[in-house]
Amino acid sequence: MQKINWLSRYGAALLVGLLGGNVLQAQERSSLNMPVGVTDVSQKVFDLHMLILWICVVIAVVVFTAMIYCMVKFRKSQGAVPSGPSHSTLAEIIWTVIPVLILVSMAVPAARTLVEIEDTRDTEMTVKITGYQWKWHYEYLDEDVGFFSSLAADSNAARQLGSSIDPATVENYLLDVDNPLVVPTNTRIRYLITSNDVLHAWWMPDFAVKKDAIPGFINEGWFEVNEPGVYRGQCAELCGKDHGFMPIVVEALPPADYRAWLASQKGAI
Amino acid sequence: MAHAENKYYIPHGTKWPIIGSTGLFILFAGVSVWLNGGDATLISLAGAGLVILMMFLWFSEVIDESESGTYNVQVDKSFRMGMFWFIFSEVMFFAVFFGALFYARQLALPWLGGEGNNLFTGSLLWPEFESEWPSNGPANVGGDFESMPAWGLPALNTIILLTSGVTITIAHHALKDSKRGVLAVFLALTFLLGFLFIGLQAEEYIHAYQDLNLTLTSGIYGSTFFMLTGFHGMHVTIGAIMLLVIWLRCLRGHFTPKQHFAFEGVAWYWHFVDVVWLGLFIFVYWL
Amino acid sequence: MSDATTHDTHEHHDHGPDRGLMRWITTTNHKDIGTLYLIFAFVMLFVGGAMSLVIRAELFQPGLQFVNPDFYNQMVTMHALIMVFGMIMPAFVGFANWMIPMMIGAPDMALPRLNNWSFWILPFAGVLLLSTLFMDGGGPASGWTLYPPLVLQTGDALPFAIFAVHLLGVSSIMGSINIIVTILNMRAPGMTLLKMPMFVWTWLITAYLLIAVMPVLAGGVTMLLTDAFFGTSFFQAAGGGDPVLFQHIFWFFGHPEVYIIILPAFGIISQIIPTFSRKKLFGYESMVFATGSIAFLSFIVWAHHMFTVGMPLAGQLFFMMSTMLIAVPTGVKVFNWTSTMWKGSLSFETPMLFALGFLFLFTIGGFSGLMLAIAPADFQYHDSYFVVAHFHYVLVPGALYGAIAGAYYWLPKWTGYMYDETLGKWHFWLSTIFVNLTFFPQHFVGLAGMPRRIPDYAVQFTDFNAMSSIGSFGFGFSQLLMVYIVIKCVRGGKKATDQVWDGADGLEWTVPSPAPYHTFDDAPVVK
Numbered sequence A: 001m002q003k004i005n006w007l008s009r010y011g012a013a014l015l016v017g018l019l020g021g022n023v024l025q026a027q028e029r030s031s032l033n034m035p036v037g038v039t040d041v042s043q044k045v046f047d048l049h050m051l052i053l054w055i056c057v058v059i060a061v062v063v064f065t066a067m068i069y070c071m072v073k074f075r076k077s078q079g080a081v082p083s084g085p086s087h088s089t090l091a092e093i094i095w096t097v098i099p100v101l102i103l104v105s106m107a108v109p110a111a112r113t114l115v116e117i118e119d120t121r122d123t124e125m126t127v128k129i130t131g132y133q134w135k136w137h138y139e140y141l142d143e144d145v146g147f148f149s150s151l152a153a154d155s156n157a158a159r160q161l162g163s164s165i166d167p168a169t170v171e172n173y174l175l176d177v178d179n180p181l182v183v184p185t186n187t188r189i190r191y192l193i194t195s196n197d198v199l200h201a202w203w204m205p206d207f208a209v210k211k212d213a214i215p216g217f218i219n220e221g222w223f224e225v226n227e228p229g230v231y232r233g234q235c236a237e238l239c240g241k242d243h244g245f246m247p248i249v250v251e252a253l254p255p256a257d258y259r260a261w262l263a264s265q266k267g268a269i
Numbered sequence B: 001m002a003h004a005e006n007k008y009y010i011p012h013g014t015k016w017p018i019i020g021s022t023g024l025f026i027l028f029a030g031v032s033v034w035l036n037g038g039d040a041t042l043i044s045l046a047g048a049g050l051v052i053l054m055m056f057l058w059f060s061e062v063i064d065e066s067e068s069g070t071y072n073v074q075v076d077k078s079f080r081m082g083m084f085w086f087i088f089s090e091v092m093f094f095a096v097f098f099g100a101l102f103y104a105r106q107l108a109l110p111w112l113g114g115e116g117n118n119l120f121t122g123s124l125l126w127p128e129f130e131s132e133w134p135s136n137g138p139a140n141v142g143g144d145f146e147s148m149p150a151w152g153l154p155a156l157n158t159i160i161l162l163t164s165g166v167t168i169t170i171a172h173h174a175l176k177d178s179k180r181g182v183l184a185v186f187l188a189l190t191f192l193l194g195f196l197f198i199g200l201q202a203e204e205y206i207h208a209y210q211d212l213n214l215t216l217t218s219g220i221y222g223s224t225f226f227m228l229t230g231f232h233g234m235h236v237t238i239g240a241i242m243l244l245v246i247w248l249r250c251l252r253g254h255f256t257p258k259q260h261f262a263f264e265g266v267a268w269y270w271h272f273v274d275v276v277w278l279g280l281f282i283f284v285y286w287l
Numbered sequence C: 001m002s003d004a005t006t007h008d009t010h011e012h013h014d015h016g017p018d019r020g021l022m023r024w025i026t027t028t029n030h031k032d033i034g035t036l037y038l039i040f041a042f043v044m045l046f047v048g049g050a051m052s053l054v055i056r057a058e059l060f061q062p063g064l065q066f067v068n069p070d071f072y073n074q075m076v077t078m079h080a081l082i083m084v085f086g087m088i089m090p091a092f093v094g095f096a097n098w099m100i101p102m103m104i105g106a107p108d109m110a111l112p113r114l115n116n117w118s119f120w121i122l123p124f125a126g127v128l129l130l131s132t133l134f135m136d137g138g139g140p141a142s143g144w145t146l147y148p149p150l151v152l153q154t155g156d157a158l159p160f161a162i163f164a165v166h167l168l169g170v171s172s173i174m175g176s177i178n179i180i181v182t183i184l185n186m187r188a189p190g191m192t193l194l195k196m197p198m199f200v201w202t203w204l205i206t207a208y209l210l211i212a213v214m215p216v217l218a219g220g221v222t223m224l225l226t227d228a229f230f231g232t233s234f235f236q237a238a239g240g241g242d243p244v245l246f247q248h249i250f251w252f253f254g255h256p257e258v259y260i261i262i263l264p265a266f267g268i269i270s271q272i273i274p275t276f277s278r279k280k281l282f283g284y285e286s287m288v289f290a291t292g293s294i295a296f297l298s299f300i301v302w303a304h305h306m307f308t309v310g311m312p313l314a315g316q317l318f319f320m321m322s323t324m325l326i327a328v329p330t331g332v333k334v335f336n337w338t339s340t341m342w343k344g345s346l347s348f349e350t351p352m353l354f355a356l357g358f359l360f361l362f363t364i365g366g367f368s369g370l371m372l373a374i375a376p377a378d379f380q381y382h383d384s385y386f387v388v389a390h391f392h393y394v395l396v397p398g399a400l401y402g403a404i405a406g407a408y409y410w411l412p413k414w415t416g417y418m419y420d421e422t423l424g425k426w427h428f429w430l431s432t433i434f435v436n437l438t439f440f441p442q443h444f445v446g447l448a449g450m451p452r453r454i455p456d457y458a459v460q461f462t463d464f465n466a467m468s469s470i471g472s473f474g475f476g477f478s479q480l481l482m483v484y485i486v487i488k489c490v491r492g493g494k495k496a497t498d499q500v501w502d503g504a505d506g507l508e509w510t511v512p513s514p515a516p517y518h519t520f521d522d523a524p525v526v527k
């Protein structure tokens, strides 16, 4: 009974989620689809995702229709006798060439987006992100500001085995930290990422950023947030027992507020 | 119905595999315990002994069967193909270590030095480091060392192995021409050269450890150097033992000019070991 | 009878197998060994499956209910290692042993004693691997990908796990050599390469993939071992190595590995669909060619598992495009299967049902694979449940369905009895409903941002995870049905004819059911 409820609920939600994905606003996150996010890049990645998803859906409809047609039409119980051909060069050429063309139509926008993502020039400020088992360290290069960011205390209490605290009662369960990374909006920010121990990965879905933190090497990338807000993500590379408990929170402030925050941080040191 | 000459040979049950598996299990469990700091030398040796015993008895059985004419052409061909593809898998095994060497030299070290998209790796993490080869990494792991020059022992070893490749070919031709004397002499020469190679290699290792401070822990150079040469040396040892075995068999009058799978298998293996060495000489010692 | 030194010079072809336990330990018969492989795989399905049920039980709701995070990671790691190396690969080797000699008209495998060893290494490797769960620090908890540096933090289990991987590799390599040699050297007169059944072709190519990449994995884990215990620096930047090097090595093995898993399933499907369509396989030659192309391409796409490690742009572009290309030969296969059904005369016995389930659900998994191949989008998908959904679609209703379909297809030939068709259909429908309930919702939580390999999750993922967990228990228990069906079929039932399926074609259907202990004493003639 319960299950049927779910099915109907999510069946409808599924359609709305997929079909309406394009028009979803950034803040109301779908629980079905990728977030559109708050950067130009995340928007492009989202569009790319929807494009390839739809192409796959269309091909699936065509292919599955053909299969179902065969299953319905050519049944032995309906008296069908085998009469079809066992090869056709023309058909085989067609279904080799068409997929190639479809693939090209996906590869071109994908390559374009990729080139843009990998272009790390002209950034205005730099933060260095270091993964630790199991927390993040953020350092504002040239600003003399740096701090650790770990799982918020209430989540941490609730997540213990047999804590008997209902996670639903904890706000932003597992997605909250003590010290979020604070960044200015409308600023092209370069992030440098490395690790102090094992591999981690910094994943911020709203920015379409995921980059591995590798001890001894520094990876770089960039993002530019368009809208102020609080964004949440998680470590995305298995890093040991508390891999599930090292969230990422980014607070994007308008540049003026950001500068005020930065100044207060410097005072704090 | 008795076995017709050209019927397929289906062996009866065999107990060697289960013994071999047990041996491998004991050996690996023992070595694991030892690696974890436990005392399992005896267990490990027992396991290894069991594996060696099994191989000895299994091979003896096959040799007896072969010499008593149980096998036909098809079986012979199966053995050859099996050996060939086994050697191919060995080639792939060495390919990984060569791959690691190329990756470290062409990619990892330059990146650590700040090249490519790793500008900040160089400038922030390892500002002192300049990528060059040989290297034990930006942290000078294992301390300063000297690399192994190509034109001393290694060059001599190259000559030795290449010569052994020639001697085994001569032996092979002798076998085909039924010149058993020549066969025995040149086969003996081959494995003697093989053991000589191993001796010199040991010499080289001692030199590396004592004089050059070049050890397994000398960063990526030491790692790739000893892994590649070490696994190669292991294969030379196995090959030389196999050569010894077929030499003894030749002395006993085994093999005919037409059917001598074991000889050919060992010869292929030996050539394979030879070719790997050439790769080593060029990429590990020379370039 | 265990005196193996007396070789076989007396008549043997009409006496049956030896009796008792020693028969199974010492056997060199391809059917016995095939049976051993299949039983081993079937047991491992439940061992690995039980672990996945631990995973799903913990994930039923947010918060930690049953296991601590470290044990959870051990379960994930072991589940994958057991399923991949202990279940699905041995299952297909079992099919190879049983069917290849029968399909090509050979009396047995080319190297029967080696064959015995290939199998008998497996249980020992399995024990070595499973025993780590009881050690100080527990089993390996680094995921089946064994990435350093994390894997180097494993406790006492590390060398045991690594040696277990070595042994599994040795077993696979020996098994593959045997298969290659059998196919190349043991075919009956007239059985040219292009007359071989598709299943034989797919296995020939799979065996080549295996001997090419298992040694690579062996080398990679050996480097882990020396990094851990002998102070080498392969995967340590300080010494000039790079942790990412291991990922390259692992995936150079790992990507061909996933095709090692799927190609034999392709082969089985290519036998079943023609039989129940009562038509020849459409486009046989292009099927062979497509299989070869997939195998070739599988060597040059590995880094699509590593788009986020910070590869140079050119590398990302190359691996993205080469990966996408695999959709073309795979598409050829899907289209050819569909065309086989076109204007056929279809009936829907259990093997066909599972084959059709495969056709639909594998294709879905293939589409999500294609999406993952798009590098910029993969920055979002990577290491999320979207990936978990992708690979379970290709592994469970893909590879595992292939194996199940094959089992139903050939059970009458193996046992001489028909299985219970009604129960078989139940098995199919229950499995198919539950497998979708388990894995389809994982697409959504993945896209919505749930990372993989976590024992606990944010509350917005609750509903889908609950569905998934219910599905997994349903799917798991549906498999108990298969145990019952198989045992029942072995015990007896309706006698199977030699041909078994009226549309079946091939040498294996010309011999009696059950197939005699030695199938072909005289090589059959193939026209």
Ligand code: HEA
Residues within 6 Å of the ligand: A056, A059, A063, A098, A099, A100, A102, A103, C145, C258, C259, C261, C262, C304, C305, C323, C324, C326, C327, C328, C330, C331, C332, C334, C362, C363, C364, C365, C366, C367, C368, C369, C370, C371, C372, C373, C374, C378, C381, C382, C383, C387, C390, C391, C394, C395, C398, C399
């Ligand atoms: C049986 C196993 C199997 C198979 C067959 C596949 C098939 C494919 N896989 Fe999958 N994959 C795995 C098992 C498998 N995979 C596993 C286990 C992992 C995770 C490992 C881990 O991290 O633990 C993984 C992960 C994985 C990733 C990494 C994701 C990540 O971690 O970020 C990627 C990325 O490219 C990928 C891609 C593909 C592609 C493109 C195919 C293609 O072969 C699919 C081709 C098929 C089709 C496309 C459908 C049929 C085609 C048509 C109907 C033709 C027309 C279609 C078009 C023109 C679009 N796979």
Ligand code: HEA
Residues within 6 Å of the ligand: C045, C046, C047, C048, C049, C050, C052, C053, C055, C056, C076, C077, C079, C080, C081, C083, C084, C088, C142, C143, C144, C145, C388, C392, C395, C396, C399, C400, C438, C452, C453, C454, C455, C472, C475, C476, C477, C479, C480
């Ligand atoms: C062929 C391979 C294969 C197969 C068949 C399966 C089958 C299943 N897998 Fe698995 N899985 C992998 C390969 C496979 N998986 C891999 C490679 C990973 C990645 C690991 C990693 O991240 O490192 C993975 C990871 C993985 C995860 C992600 C964990 C995480 O990231 O945190 C999950 C979660 O749902 C999961 C679930 C399941 C389920 C429910 C099944 C079901 O289909 C299983 C069905 C269950 C049964 C058949 C069991 C029946 C048992 C009983 C009825 C109980 C009775 C018990 C006894 C008698 C002993 N798997």
Ligand code: CUA
Residues within 6 Å of the ligand: A131, A132, A134, A199, A200, A201, A235, A236, A237, A238, A239, A240, A242, A243, A244, A246
């Ligand atoms: Cu840090 Cu996962």
Ligand SMILES: [Cu+2]
Residues within 6 Å of the ligand: C254, C255, C258, C301, C302, C304, C305
């Ligand atoms: Cu892959």
